[in-house]
Amino acid sequence: MLLFQDFFLEIVRQGFFSIEFEPLRAALRRANEWIDETGADVVNVETVVLPNIHDYNEEGTQDTALRASGETYSEWHQFIRVWYRHDTP
Numbered sequence: 001m002l003l004f005q006d007f008f009l010e011i012v013r014q015g016f017f018s019i020e021f022e023p024l025r026a027a028l029r030r031a032n033e034w035i036d037e038t039g040a041d042v043v044n045v046e047t048v049v050l051p052n053i054h055d056y057n058e059e060g061t062q063d064t065a066l067r068a069s070g071e072t073y074s075e076w077h078q079f080i081r082v083w084y085r086h087d088t089p
Contacts, residue, residue: 001086002043007031008079027080040084048081 007030009021024047035042 001088003084003086005031005034005040005082005084006048006079007034007082009077021077024078024080031080031082035082040082041086042082042084044083046081046083047078049076049078 007027009024009027011019012022013020031045034040
């Protein structure tokens with residue numbers, strides 16, 4: 001069975017008009033730790049970029065209907081996705 005695990009950027013500071021995220025390498029470090037801890041049979045590791053995954057009405061990295069249109073403000077976020085195999089009994 002093919003599965004995936006996402007490692008998104010944590011918010012390090014949030015102001016009234018701004019949000020600061022940790023560097024992408026922090027998410028990559030967590031992904032490497034998870035791979036080491038679980039012994040996952042990794043198929044692929046990718047950087048994914050999606051719009052507005054932290055908005056209040058979105059469901060994060062697994063939301064299938066993320067909205068971004070031309071005239072409105074959008075924020076695009078990177079995260080690490082690890083694809084791996086998992087044997088099911």
